[in-house]
Amino acid sequence: MMKRVTLFCGHYGSGKTNIAVNYALHLRRSGEEVTVADLDIVNPYFRTKDSRKELEAAGIRLICSEYANTNLDIPALPADLYAITDDKGRYAVIDVGGDDRGALALGRISPALREEGNYEMLAVINCYRPLTQDIPSTLEVLGEIEAACGMRFTGLVNNSNLGEMTSAEDVLASLHYAEEVSRASGLPVCMTTVRASLYETLKERIEGLFPLDLQEKIC
Amino acid sequence: MADKVLMKGNEAIAEAAIRAGCRHYFGYPITPQTEIAAYMAKRMPKIGGVFLQAESEIAAINMVYGVAAAGLRVMTSSSSPGISLKSEGLSYLAGADLPSLVVNVQRGGPGLGGIQPSQSDYFQATKGGGHGDFRMIVLAPSSVQEMAELTVKGFALADTYRMTAMILADGTMGQMMEPVALDDLPVTPMPEKPWAVTGTGMKRPHNVVNSLFLSPEKLEETNFERYDRYRVIEEKETMYEEYRMEDAEICIAAFGIAARVSKNAIDEARAMGIKVGMIRPITLWPFPKAPFRRAAEQVKEVISVELSMGQMIEDVRLATECRVPVTLCNRVGGMIPSPEQVLDAILKAAKNGGKEA
Numbered sequence: 001m002m003k004r005v006t007l008f009c010g011h012y013g014s015g016k017t018n019i020a021v022n023y024a025l026h027l028r029r030s031g032e033e034v035t036v037a038d039l040d041i042v043n044p045y046f047r048t049k050d051s052r053k054e055l056e057a058a059g060i061r062l063i064c065s066e067y068a069n070t071n072l073d074i075p076a077l078p079a080d081l082y083a084i085t086d087d088k089g090r091y092a093v094i095d096v097g098g099d100d101r102g103a104l105a106l107g108r109i110s111p112a113l114r115e116e117g118n119y120e121m122l123a124v125i126n127c128y129r130p131l132t133q134d135i136p137s138t139l140e141v142l143g144e145i146e147a148a149c150g151m152r153f154t155g156l157v158n159n160s161n162l163g164e165m166t167s168a169e170d171v172l173a174s175l176h177y178a179e180e181v182s183r184a185s186g187l188p189v190c191m192t193t194v195r196a197s198l199y200e201t202l203k204e205r206i207e208g209l210f211p212l213d214l215q216e217k218i219c
Numbered sequence: 220m221a222d223k224v225l226m227k228g229n230e231a232i233a234e235a236a237i238r239a240g241c242r243h244y245f246g247y248p249i250t251p252q253t254e255i256a257a258y259m260a261k262r263m264p265k266i267g268g269v270f271l272q273a274e275s276e277i278a279a280i281n282m283v284y285g286v287a288a289a290g291l292r293v294m295t296s297s298s299s300p301g302i303s304l305k306s307e308g309l310s311y312l313a314g315a316d317l318p319s320l321v322v323n324v325q326r327g328g329p330g331l332g333g334i335q336p337s338q339s340d341y342f343q344a345t346k347g348g349g350h351g352d353f354r355m356i357v358l359a360p361s362s363v364q365e366m367a368e369l370t371v372k373g374f375a376l377a378d379t380y381r382m383t384a385m386i387l388a389d390g391t392m393g394q395m396m397e398p399v400a401l402d403d404l405p406v407t408p409m410p411e412k413p414w415a416v417t418g419t420g421m422k423r424p425h426n427v428v429n430s431l432f433l434s435p436e437k438l439e440e441t442n443f444e445r446y447d448r449y450r451v452i453e454e455k456e457t458m459y460e461e462y463r464m465e466d467a468e469i470c471i472a473a474f475g476i477a478a479r480v481s482k483n484a485i486d487e488a489r490a491m492g493i494k495v496g497m498i499r500p501i502t503l504w505p506f507p508k509a510p511f512r513r514a515a516e517q518v519k520e521v522i523s524v525e526l527s528m529g530q531m532i533e534d535v536r537l538a539t540e541c542r543v544p545v546t547l548c549n550r551v552g553g554m555i556p557s558p559e560q561v562l563d564a565i566l567k568a569a570k571n572g573g574k575e576a
Contacts, residue, residue, distance in 0.1 A: 012254075013227055013396055044250045044334050045394045071333030071553060073250045099257075128225045128398075130234060131261060162225050162398040 003120045005084065005092045005113060007106070008157065009149070010124035011132045011141045012042060012098020015159040019124060019193055020095035021051045022212045028058050033090040035083065038064040040097035041075035041105045048095050054214055061090075077105060085112035099141065100148035110151050122190060123153045127160045127177040128170070135180050142185065155190035156182055166194070168201045175206065223398040228366045228388060229254035231399050232322055233262070235367035236294050239374040239406050241320070242268035243293040245282040247275055247301060250334040251390035252324035255296040276301040280308030280321075287317035288428040290415025292374050296322035298390075299340050300331055309383060310349030314430025316414075316445070318377035320370065321355075322386040324393035327553035335553025336390030338475060341530035344387045345504040352442050354449050356384040356456065357503040359474040363397035367404060369501070375407040376456060380448055381414075387503060389526065391476045391555065449505075458501035459510055463489065467496030469568045470514045472535045472545075473524040474500050476555060481524050484561035493569050503531070511538035520568040521545045524561055526554075 006023065008016040017040070024036045036055060038048040047068045048055075055062050063083060065076045084092045096106055113119050123142050125132060132138040146152055160174030171194055178189050191210045194202055199211035226234070233255045236244070244259040256272065263270035273279035279295045286293035297305060302323045312319055325340045327333040344357045356376050358369040366388060373384035416426045432438035460478075463485060464470065473481040478499040488495045498510045514521065521543055523532040529547040536545050548564040550556045 013225070013230075043394075045390065071327070071335060073334045101257075126225065128223070130224045130226060130230065130401075131258075133224070162223055163396055165223070165398045 003118050004088065004116075005094065005119035007094045007096055007119060007121040008124055009096040009103055009106075009121060009145050009153070010098065011126070011129055012102065013129055014098070014124040014126045014132070015161065015193070016098070016124050017046065017048055017095050018212055018215065019157060019159060020093050021048055021055065022193075022210075022214055024055065024060050024093040025058055025214065026210070027091050027093065028060050035061040035063060035087070035090050035092045037078070037081060037084050037092060037094045038062070038068060039077065039081070039094055039105050040068075040102060041077065042097035042099070042102040044073065045069070051214060075105070077108060081109060085109055085116065088116070096149075100144035103145040103149040106149035106151065110149055114151065120154045120190070121151055122155050122157045123187065124157045124159050125178065125181055127174045128162050135177075135184050138181050139184055153185070153187055156185070156187050158189055158192040161195070164195075166198065168198055171198060171202060172205065222402060223400050225396055226363055226399045227254055227394060227396050228360070228363045229324065229393040230258050231363045231367040232296070232370045232386060232388075233258035234401060235370035235404055236320065236374070237262060237266065237268070238401065238404055239292060239371045240409055241292040241294050241374065242266070243286045243291060244269065245271050245273050245279040245293075245295050246297065247273050247279050249298045249301045251326060251336070251393050252296050252298045252322065254393070255322060255324075276304035277308065280305040280312075283319050283321075284308060284312055284315070284317060287312065287319045288315070288416050290412035290417055292320075292378070292409060294320040294322065296324070298324050298326045299328050299337070302340060302343065306343075306349040309355065310351050310353065311430050312383050313349070313353035313355070314351060315428050316381040317428065318381050319383050320373045320377055320386070321383055322388065325387065325389045327551065333553045334390065336392075336476060336555060337526050337551065337553060338389055338477065339527035339530065339551065340387065341503065341525075341527060344385055345506070345534070348383075348385075353445070354382070354504055356380070356382065356452065356505075357387050358384060359387050359501060359503050360392060361475050361478045361499060361501075363392075363395065364399050365501075366392060367399055367401060371404045371406050378410050378412075380452055387475070389476050390553075453505040456502060457505045457507045457509070459507035460499040460501060461510060462497040462499065464496035464498065464514065467494050467514075468518055469493070469495040469565055470518040470521045471495065471497040471524055471561070471565075472500070472511070472521055472531065473497060474503060474531065477524045477526055480556055480558055481561050483558040484565060487558065487562050488565045493565060495565050500531070506534045506538065508538040511535055512540070515539035515542040518543060520571075522548050522561075522564050522568060524548045524556055524564075526550060526556070
């Protein structure tokens with residue numbers, strides 16, 4: 001049974017926003033009522049708000065600081081954030097800010113999430129990011145995030161990629177890393193995410209492969 | 220495992236600095252460069268280096284002065300308003316002939332402005348880094364890979380010429396993520412620094428690092444000597460990239476993020492049969508005058524694409540000696556010109572045949 005709330009957390013730059021947006025679209029396509037919440041208080045650019053048009057066209061509710069993508073550089077949380085925990089009739093996808101600093105904001109709603117007990121908290125990992133290239137450093141970042149938000153991860157998302165340059169071989173080469181992180185942390189690998197153009201090549205070879213159709217691109 | 224990693228521009232600067240032998244970072248957080256400090260905070264303690272979040276930008280630049288005087292590779296980073304605060308320190312570093320690396324990941328201004336990307340500190344970096352007669356070597360990366368390479372290069376240039384090298388990036392360059400190859404960065408060993416204040420060991424006279432001169436004659440002489448050195452840099456260290464300039468009739472002048480946008484527009488215009496190319500300065504000081512002087516004999520118009528109200532355009536006009544019209548295509552306040560806007564400017568230049576509309 002799929003949990004009502006899915007949280008994507010991880011090292012900054014691991015791909016959380018992209019995955020959250022695509023996962024929400026996926027839920028919506030299977031007919032669910034979905035809310036996406038941008039809880040990022042760290043990143044100044046490249047926010048879920050960049051995908052507002054696509055999300056709203058798909059009938060997905062976006063909860064996002066009204067100051068995201070503006071010049072107001074304050075770690076503000078959106079006032080309607082409580083809709084996530086109050087409105088239990090909708091699925092919620094939460095894009096949490098990077099690292100322990102970003103995860104701190106989760107403390108605002110973590111008591112309600114724990115009380116309801118109907119969530120997955122997924123750690124997005126990427127072995128091509130310099131500070132999470134090996135197992136100990138990855139576990140260190142995940143541990144810091146758990147400590148900051150007072151919640152435990154329930155699974156992993158292997159989003160190992162090199163941006164647009166990612167090859168099928170790069171993804172295949174990351175599977176061992178994801179398995180090792182899984183073994184060391186005791187967390188299952190819930191999905192492996194790839195950009196849409198690699199999906200057909202890899203879908204037979206990787207279990208639980210999830211395509212990221214929507215990609216924000218800057219020149 | 221691939222030999223590349225996926226990095227933000229800001230992280231690439233920080234990691235490249237560490238690989239260049241920098242073990243002292245002093246800074247104060249400001250968007251959109253904070254990842255540099257965050258990266259240093261994580262890495263420096265693990266490699267025996269120093270990360271110190273100073274009480275202010277001014278304190279940070281003066282800590283840079285101290286470590287530079289001791290002869291070690293040292294850096295600070297900030298964004299536009301923070302660089303203004305550092306300008307006194309930049310002048311003192313110049314006056315004491317101290318090598319340092321300073322990073323400016325620019326945001327919109329003036330004043331507090333905003334946090335979105337900008338290139339409006341061009342004047343400040345290339346002409347007015349602080350009071351007094353001095354220059355900084357100004358490096359303008361246009362990819363995350365170049366953020367890393369020019370950081371390493373910046374430390375080497377700073378040491379060679381005993382002056383500040385500044386990385387002049389912008390918010391987009393700092394925040395965007397691209398694959399980077401770090402293993403082949405052209406790291407140079409630090410040269411001997413016989414002038415550094417490292418303790419005499421009772422074996423040599425005291426070294427003095429200072430920017431105060433009691434004799435005006437001596438101060439004048441020092442200034443003249445410094446500008447002799449600057450001339451050597453202009454001759455030997457100017458860097459630029461030419462893109463599709465062979466047969467170009469229209470020339471784009473752009474650096475950093477503006478050059479990336481312009482490349483897209485140039486490729487589109489070329490597909491339409493318009494002969495357009497680009498000169499991309501990599502060093503903003505020294506400014507690559509020679510290729511623009513050549514272009515002035517070849518093209519009918521130069522378009523300066525900038526995220527400012529038109530700052531580099533003045534150097535383009537000087538370098539082309541006003542032989543061809545130089546027009547401005549810009550966005551400001553944190554906005555970025557779109558490839559469509561640049562393409563429109565190219566189409567207009569193609570139609571007007573070099574006559575200013």
